[in-house]
Amino acid sequence: MNEAFAQLKATFLKELPAINAAIAREIDALPKLVRPVAAHVMDAGGKRLRPMLTLLFARALDFRGDNLQTLASSLEFLHSATLMHDDILDNADLRRGKPAAHTIYGITPTVLAGDVLLALANEIVARTDNPALTSCISKAIMQTATGEIMEIAAIRKAHITRAEYIEIITGKTAYLIQSACEFGVIAAGGSERARTGAKTFGLNLGIAFQLVDDALDYTSRADTSGKPLGGDLREGKFTLPLLLYLESLPADQRAITTRELTDVNLHPVRQDQIVADVVGQGFAEKTRDEAKSYLTLASQALAVLPECLEKKLLGAMIEFVLTRDK
Amino acid sequence: MNEAFAQLKATFLKELPAINAAIAREIDALPKLVRPVAAHVMDAGGKRLRPMLTLLFARALDFRGDNLQTLASSLEFLHSATLMHDDILDNADLRRGKPAAHTIYGITPTVLAGDVLLALANEIVARTDNPALTSCISKAIMQTATGEIMEIAAIRKAHITRAEYIEIITGKTAYLIQSACEFGVIAAGGSERARTGAKTFGLNLGIAFQLVDDALDYTSRADTSGKPLGGDLREGKFTLPLLLYLESLPADQRAITTRELTDVNLHPVRQDQIVADVVGQGFAEKTRDEAKSYLTLASQALAVLPECLEKKLLGAMIEFVLTRDK
Numbered sequence: 001m002n003e004a005f006a007q008l009k010a011t012f013l014k015e016l017p018a019i020n021a022a023i024a025r026e027i028d029a030l031p032k033l034v035r036p037v038a039a040h041v042m043d044a045g046g047k048r049l050r051p052m053l054t055l056l057f058a059r060a061l062d063f064r065g066d067n068l069q070t071l072a073s074s075l076e077f078l079h080s081a082t083l084m085h086d087d088i089l090d091n092a093d094l095r096r097g098k099p100a101a102h103t104i105y106g107i108t109p110t111v112l113a114g115d116v117l118l119a120l121a122n123e124i125v126a127r128t129d130n131p132a133l134t135s136c137i138s139k140a141i142m143q144t145a146t147g148e149i150m151e152i153a154a155i156r157k158a159h160i161t162r163a164e165y166i167e168i169i170t171g172k173t174a175y176l177i178q179s180a181c182e183f184g185v186i187a188a189g190g191s192e193r194a195r196t197g198a199k200t201f202g203l204n205l206g207i208a209f210q211l212v213d214d215a216l217d218y219t220s221r222a223d224t225s226g227k228p229l230g231g232d233l234r235e236g237k238f239t240l241p242l243l244l245y246l247e248s249l250p251a252d253q254r255a256i257t258t259r260e261l262t263d264v265n266l267h268p269v270r271q272d273q274i275v276a277d278v279v280g281q282g283f284a285e286k287t288r289d290e291a292k293s294y295l296t297l298a299s300q301a302l303a304v305l306p307e308c309l310e311k312k313l314l315g316a317m318i319e320f321v322l323t324r325d326k
Numbered sequence: 327m328n329e330a331f332a333q334l335k336a337t338f339l340k341e342l343p344a345i346n347a348a349i350a351r352e353i354d355a356l357p358k359l360v361r362p363v364a365a366h367v368m369d370a371g372g373k374r375l376r377p378m379l380t381l382l383f384a385r386a387l388d389f390r391g392d393n394l395q396t397l398a399s400s401l402e403f404l405h406s407a408t409l410m411h412d413d414i415l416d417n418a419d420l421r422r423g424k425p426a427a428h429t430i431y432g433i434t435p436t437v438l439a440g441d442v443l444l445a446l447a448n449e450i451v452a453r454t455d456n457p458a459l460t461s462c463i464s465k466a467i468m469q470t471a472t473g474e475i476m477e478i479a480a481i482r483k484a485h486i487t488r489a490e491y492i493e494i495i496t497g498k499t500a501y502l503i504q505s506a507c508e509f510g511v512i513a514a515g516g517s518e519r520a521r522t523g524a525k526t527f528g529l530n531l532g533i534a535f536q537l538v539d540d541a542l543d544y545t546s547r548a549d550t551s552g553k554p555l556g557g558d559l560r561e562g563k564f565t566l567p568l569l570l571y572l573e574s575l576p577a578d579q580r581a582i583t584t585r586e587l588t589d590v591n592l593h594p595v596r597q598d599q600i601v602a603d604v605v606g607q608g609f610a611e612k613t614r615d616e617a618k619s620y621l622t623l624a625s626q627a628l629a630v631l632p633e634c635l636e637k638k639l640l641g642a643m644i645e646f647v648l649t650r651d652k
Contacts, residue, residue, distance in 0.1 A: 142449055
């Protein structure tokens with residue numbers, strides 16, 4: 001582990017209590033009935049990647065003000081709201097190794113608690129009276145919801161192209177991470193140039209983050225990630241490792257395997273075999289390589305920031321995204 | 327039908343095409359995949375009560391500007407988003423006499439399309455760069471979602487008080503109607519006094535609207551409202567007609583009937599009998615009487631407006647809410 005990476009880990013540890021305290025304050029102010037569901041989801045130990053990005057960009061641009069943690073937490077609430085609705089969609093039993101909210105509280109309270117967290121994210125931003133932040137979060141909500149709908153529509157659709165796959169992950173994951181970076185610049189009153197740089201950094205970091213996530217789905221054991229191995233394939237999702245594997249097959253074999261994968265009744269043993277082939281032939285690793293090219297773009301975008309500790313930490317964030325194993 | 331009421335009907339007919347055109351423009355700009363679900367819900371022929379309230383308040387205060395219909399439509403999108411999530415909750419098959427969205431498109435696409443409509447409402451308001459509007463809609467989203475959660479939590483809970491019932495309907499219905507009125511004043515740049523008056527009007531109109539809705543649930547045939555008679559009772563909801571009926575019973579009988587009503591397996595024939603008692607003993611009518619007292623407050627609040635056609639039409643709106651039969 002190099003020095004910047006160690007510093008980033010130390011920064012996460014140092015900042016987490018204040019971020020979590022801001023989150024807890026907002027949860028405590030929610031109506032009594034929503035608190036248990038909201039607290040369950042927010043306590044589930046996310047990495048708080050999005051709030052951290054807001055903090056780092058704001059500080060890199062000499063943010064002077066208070067309550068930055070609360071603003072930074074808004075996109076974490078939005079992120080959690082989408083996870084709650086998403087787990088219902090995926091019919092997922094686990095989230096970060098803990099039971100998904102809807103398996104404990106039922107679908108309806110989870111849908112509505114997701115709505116409340118979304119409303120809370122929105123309200124925190126509205127409190128700032130800053131139209132640039134309002135505009136940013138309203139677009140982020142729209143793009144994230146759109147990305148998720150595209151993802152559902154693509155389930156068991158074998159004709160999905162690599163470009164469509166990138167469009168889906170950009171929508172469902174990258175725009176929110178882009179917005180977290182943009183939030184920091186807007187809060188600090190940074191220049192248009194800094195804002196464009198932050199957006200480019202966040203968008204590419206977000207795409208890479210999801211690419212690595214989709215690679216981990218094939219390689220990371222359930223006891224680490226809390227999810228079954230090859231879960232995406234079993235749910236009919238054609239993510240990049242699988243798309244690359246299919247591209248590598250001779251045309252006749254590709255047609256047969258593709259047909260198998262669109263069949264909701266494909267035997268689990270055959271599913272296991274394809275998962276093993278995808279990993280064994282290095283397509284999870286090739287997906288990480290693809291992430292690298294986006295991370296290069298993210299790294300270049302950091303040039304808009306002045307030399308400072310936070311810039312170094314954002315550089316280390318790139319390494320974190322690439323090397324994480326859960 | 328008096329003259330003002332006739333004028334209100336004529337105004338609805340005259341304004342509807344422009345409101346519906348603004349709604350259609352926004353739907354057409356949504357991502358292709360969301361459009362069918364969104365269009366299904368938005369085409370289902372709502373009364374467009376909320377956009378109309380925004381228009382009337384803005385014009386009463388000499389609104390000068392364009393695109394008022396688009397702003398006015400934002401709360402209709404928010405309203406529809408809550409209906410979509412709500413119908414999943416109620417497991418409702420029909421909405422305004424047509425199949426509920428989730429029965430055609432499935433739960434997940436409906437949850438996500440609801441998210442998109444909520445995001446759209448938000449985004450339309452963000453476009454105005456007006457923090458007062460942003461703050462207003464963000465609170466409306468929060469209060470509406472909270473009211474719905476309170477409503478679920480109260481299902482088959484016999485100990486609900488009349489005050490709690492009013493709190494629920496204020497949250498789930500009245501705040502959004504209040505916001506529609508407030509939107510008009512803010513858009514027109516009206517005074518603080520006008521804004522307070524508009525809020526008081528909207529809040530009380532909204533509470534009365536829901537009281538009449540809950541009375542209609544006991545008296546309006548399915549072929550008129552699109553819902554089964556006494557549906558609220560069957561779903562375990564203690565609305566005012568039922569609360570008044572229970573209050574009228576001797577203590578021992580009240581205890582027995584209350585216990586029956588909290589039983590999810592209560593026989594439909596016994597349900598029919600209680601519905602008939604509630605109506606036969608005049609408690610739907612008494613609920614309408616209760617609505618009248620809120621409408622009196624709404625009527626008084628109109629004093630903040632200058633004498634004008636719109637003020638007269640808002641007065642007629644009060645009559646519409648009280649006398650509607652579907």
